[in-house]
Amino acid sequence: MKSARLTSGRHLPIGKILCIGRNYSDHIKELGNATPEAPVIFIKPASSVIGEGDAIVIPPYSRECHYEVELALLIGRKGKDIPVDRAMEHIAGYGVGIDLTLRDVQDVQKKKGLPWEIAKGFDTACPLSAFVEASGVADPQNLQIRLTVNGKVRQDGNTSMMIHRIPAIISHMSGCFTLEPGDVILTGTPAGVSRIVPGDHLVAEIPGVATLRVSVA
DSSP states (O other), rough: OOOOEEESSOOOOOEEEEEEEOOHHHHHHHOOOOOOOSSSEEEEEEEGEETTEEEEOOOOOOOOEOOOOOEEEEEEEEEEEEOOGGGGGEEEEEEEOOOOOOOOHHHHHHHTOOHHHHHSSSSOOOOOOOOOOOOGOOOOSSSEEEETTTTEEEEEGGGGGGGOHHHHHHOOOOOOHHBBBOEEEEEESSOOOOOTTTTTTTEEEETTTEEEEEEEO
16 A cells, blocks of 8 residues: 655555646636636546656556646545634645646547546556645745756746635535545646656655656656
């Protein structure tokens, strides 16, 4: 079983990975999507997680794999129907993750009105860093978040740009799913997403919180 590592040395087995789509306005515009009234939720399996220094393997059924850098939340306390004003108490730590998307596969599935888990949940689709303890992050809603590919900055945003804020995300998700220790929430991505190919080297970073380095096999 894969586990999330906190910088304190504590480990939590990874449960479900809950993801938010369309949570930064500039990213919504670059993909030509409509702004949702409620958070758009999808799930990745724990089997999609890789870590520092690991390799992304693009499935043979796709020719267009995109990166999306995101602030990752590690849940430390069980909760259902969590009030917004108690939501932050359920976070054990913060890290950085990359939501990999097979954009060509996703587009086909959307046009057919079919689920698109095969575009989001494939093996290696969720690179995750280690997590810093929640108490070590003064303001998670004001963090720079960036991603470089082969040393060139491709994404550079701030978590203050989120449409749905962290407490609201946790509260909303806990109304749909019981949140359990070890669950991970990916909170959306800023603009700048694009394709990666074999041989690329990616660095995802939230300064002062986490850095993650992975490559494409």
